[in-house]
Amino acid sequence: MDRTEAMDSLADARPPPKVVLLIVDDRDRLALVALVLEFAGFTVLPAATAADGRDRARGVRLHAIVTDVAEPSPNDWDDLRGWRADLATRQALLVLVVDRVDVVPRPLFGLCAAVMTRPVEPAALVQVLREISP
Secondary structure, eight states: OOHHHHHHHHHHHSOOOOEEEEEESOHHHHHHHHHHHHHTTOEEEEESSHHHHHHHHTTOOOSEEEEEESSOOHHHHHHHHHHHHSTTTTTSEEEEEESOGGGSOHHHHTTOSEEEESSOOHHHHHHHHHHHOO
16 A cells, blocks of 8 residues: 555545534624634534525534524424434434523423523534534
């Protein structure tokens, strides 16, 4: 085996990148958090809405779904249940960012790997994703 083959073999042995679907409705915040996650080694699929996220994630094996819910509505909770029910996204870790934890219906806590309250520094999100990652 020559050096090139050895390097290719090592590249193939690396684990695949961890893909994070990042759903944030504030464009500036979305760009900032995406940049920090990418710098930390994650591959980021940015989306402004859950519907946009569903389209962007089609056919991609997601490691995590991070959704930042400013003013939660029943639709947001339906989206979380939908991510869990969908065979394509069921294995992804769900991380929910909210203003107040008391607005999250109790049964939804069981669907989430982590629930974080604002303000959330992007570095703290990276830390949580690393802590909950297998």
